[in-house]
Amino acid sequence: MKHWKKLLIVCAAIAGLGQLGAAYAGNDGAMASSADRSLKGDQVCTECHDENDNKAVLAVYKGKHGVKADGRTPGCQTCHGASEAHVKNGPKKGEVGGKRGAVDVVFGAKSTLSTREQSEVCAGCHKGDKRTHWTASQHDSGDVSCVSCHTNHTHQDKVLKKATQPQVCYTCHKEQRAEGRKMSHHPVAEGKIACSDCHNPHGSAGPKLLKKNTLNETCFTCHAEKRGPFLWEHQAATEDCSNCHTPHGSNISPLLKSRAPFLCTECHDGPHNSKVPVAANAGGTQAGLTAVPSENYTGRGCMNCHSVIHGSNHPAGALLHR
Amino acid sequence: MISSAAVAAVDEGAARALAKKNDCFKCHAVDKTKKGPSYKKIAIKYKGKEAEGETKMIKNITTGPKVKLEDGSEEDHKIIDTTDQAEIKNLVHWILSL
């Protein structure tokens, strides 16, 4: 009960701050929502930024934002602002290589706006559904904006394609890139599954931006045979697959954090051989052992017999043998 | 007077690259009217009087005088970000060759 009380107090405090914040309101609506969204309206930009431009600005027309017949799509100035300083001010007199005035809303590294301010432009239309949990999510708080990952002026956004998406995520997530090269890995490098098959980068109700409410629920999407409920459950497995497995890559197949019997010894010290020290004898005769190797330590170790490790539905499977 | 040999020696790739780098194409296109006249229109204008064209263009892109835009308004011409005369001449000769 004490947890709920704490929570109520915090919520009340935040709500109070919210009232103060109302005075500051209005920033979200600052975008030129009244901008002319038509092709003609775009001409103020496309007249100069045409096919000869250094950047493929016109490619916005082969993306979803360029489909003018869809009444929801923006015009150039819907996202980039009216940008009068840019439209009306030519190069300054006598300036070599002179530039026009600045565009109101520039996206990406050269923007004068914070990543959050940039994202708010997109969030004006893109709200709800998969983005429900965006605000204050890991990426939102971590200085990542929509355009950190997405490209609009293109036909097919790299991050929306299974085969190319990991390249985008690996720009920041270098550890996962390295893990993906290990002996045992999900087929990400092979383009068969993408980061977004398990994660929702826009924020989620689950841990680690996982798509589902819990880690296990996410894993069971593809590995439904391990969902049970089984007659004999393995507590560690019902609670959290990551007690034994690591998702992005491991030197120990299949995606294990440790090799049996050592893996099992991290939780078991009672049943027969789990209390026995094991070292090079796990490698059997080839590792220099002169006595008969034990099936308790070699190969699958404990799982030579306790092999129905994710849970058993056999009436004689209490010890996960069957 | 620009000889036909000089025109033939124009490096189109380099000229286009320089124009692109300096945003020339924001106001000019090869064969359509934008804020400024198309390069083809300029080439036709100076057909037979290429020397005059060359002088005029070099003046425009190196000193940035007020120029009349196609819609009748006036704006300062942009000054090119290079002092390499050979590069500039190549660009001008390419325009005249169109």
Add this chain to the structure above:
Amino acid sequence: MKTRNEKLQRSALSLAVHGALAAMFAMPLMVMAADDEVSVLTRPTSSVEVGVAGVSEKSAKFGEYNGLNDSGAYGIANFNIGGGSAYDAYDGGNGTLRWEMNGRDLGTTSREFGASVSSQGSWDVRIGYDELRHNVSDTYQTPLQGAMGGNNFTLPVTFGTFNAQTNPSARTLDAQYQLGAFHTEEVGSTRKNTAFGAGFHFSRQLSIRFDYNHLDQSGAKLQAFGNQGGAAYATIASGIGRAEAVSVLMAPTNYKTDTFSLAVNWVGDKGYLTAGYFGSIFRDGYDSLSWQNAMLQTTGFTGCAPGGACTYQTNVASTAPDNQFHQLNLSGGYAFSPSTKLVGGFSYGRNTQNDSYASAVMQVGGLPQTSLDGSVVTTHANLKLTNRTTKDLSLSAGIKYNERDNQTTSNTYNYVEIAGGGYSGISTPYSNRKAQLELAGDYRIGKKQSLRLAYEHEYIKRWCNNVVGGAECVASPSSDEDKLGLTYRLKAGDNVKLNVGYAYAKRNAEFNHLYKANTGNYAVAATINGGDYAGYLAYPYASRTQNIVKAGLNWQATERLDFGVSGRYSFDEYEATLGVQDGSSASFNLDATYTYSENASVSAYVSWQNSERDLSAGAAGGVPAPSVTVAPTNVFSNQLKQDGSSIGLNTKHAFLGGKLELLGDLSYSLDKSHYSTQVPYLATCGATGTLTCGDTPDIKAELVAFKLTGSYRIDKHAKVALVYLYQNLTSSDYYYNGYQYGYTPNRVMPTNEQAPNYEVSFLGASYVYSFQ
């Protein structure tokens, strides 16, 4: 303007490809717009790639997921074509229709195909097919007869029985009838996904989306099983190899999973709401797995000599039971003001399983029920309030709640376990609940700096609803964890970005020494600690302190050169007399990219990772009963140390004015895992007859990969591409040692499975035709 005729003269192959496509998809051959440059920018480019490739060596590991399982020739076939009136937008068109068809790796077992049609803002329909062959092993050998993917494995009548030789060198198999019966199987599992999805917008505010996926899995994975000795189990005398004799089997993965999701989305000015259903129905084509046992005891039962007409005991194990999961989801948000938002969600799910039990051959006293009638209810709720009081200050407060309530009945099952003894098992259906409170504040200090402070409290409760006898079923009935995080970000100038973070977490776990695990025999149960030594704690349930430090730096040195450096270190410490004591992990990454011209760049990276885990455990032999804490003199330690490093170099260079493009990619990675055990109370543990202290051999994998791709553009539409790939894997893993002929423990049927090692070259040549 180019006419159709001019185009067709270009190449016979392009004619064939284009013609075939036109016929297949009734797609008009589009006449290039007058302004090709505009068209290239504003219309999609379709492409078709056809070619041939060759693989030099057969390797299950090389082809594990890429579909290149065998040596020899493969067809290269990829395409991506699309069009529709939506792409007329820049030319003033007012269409919204868009269609696309794509296929990838069609010549391999990693093939996939997709198609979609949509009218933007109104509706969309998509279908997809995706295949993946997951190779498990191509060196597995077995004397058992029965095809991979089946669920019944038998022995040749002449195989005979074996075991019992205690001297490793004598553990030989009969050459004619036993060794001769071994055959190699290619073990793997094939996944085929068929997907269908559709969406419809009723209005700008209201839309609906339906997605369906059918996953069909066939093949097998390798799983070991202990054999049951003898027929009249209760009467079996003790003896070497009597039972627990191990057979490694091709356990079938004959699975079908149907997944449905239906969601209704509503978006208003201030609020949005998603209501949906998610369903997942899993079916296993088999109810059980059976196999024959060739390893009989030496006492009490008579073996059968190879070459004779032998009979064997049949063992039966369960396979994954059919199960269903149905879930209702509701999530939404509301903006009280532009600066204050509330989002939340609620899910209610039901996971049931009532598959008939597999053979009750091991049961001595009948069954309390013939199927489980298992039922688990999952509940989830979350609520988060966010506020941006000023432009520089963001606050958030949230709660999360997750519960897995296992309502399955607990029962007693009496049977004879594989070691031959009577066993009385009481099922313990586990339930758990997790409640989290999250508070965070972000503060921007000017334009260049920001600070984030976050606090989280996590409460976990674990229980069993109804255990026969009422014993506590979990070691840790509850835990409380407090987490604190601090992140600082700095933009120094236009070119440098820095972030530094620190996190601290403290978990206090309640511990109940009186718990009984279902891994303990209730008939002869240890009275405390689930049969573990007192003082022993499983690491997920122990009190823990965690410290994490991380930092990252991005430096754009020049317009052409940039660097990225990041690192992370974490240290976990557990409060446990026995069990995992501590664990640490560290990583370092360095990236550099140099773009030396518009058409050329080179980039390189280095990644290094290290982790360590220290464990203390109680020793067997000469110590009191497990219920007593192990004396300090009988404690041994085990350390796991893992190191991984990888380096990569890739270049991209265009020549001949962009006509020729070369991509080079070279990478190297080395991973090692290593265990070290110290047994201070034994003087002889390092002797060759025991080797219970000291180090294991390394689990090691070294991978070198080199890929060179060259493409030459013949004209606007056509290019030819050449790909060369070289990959070399050297791995060693002591895991395989105990399964080799002549090296197995005396109760293990060898498989002779080998650690993957390969050196494979791949060469592919293809023709790519692209058009608009």
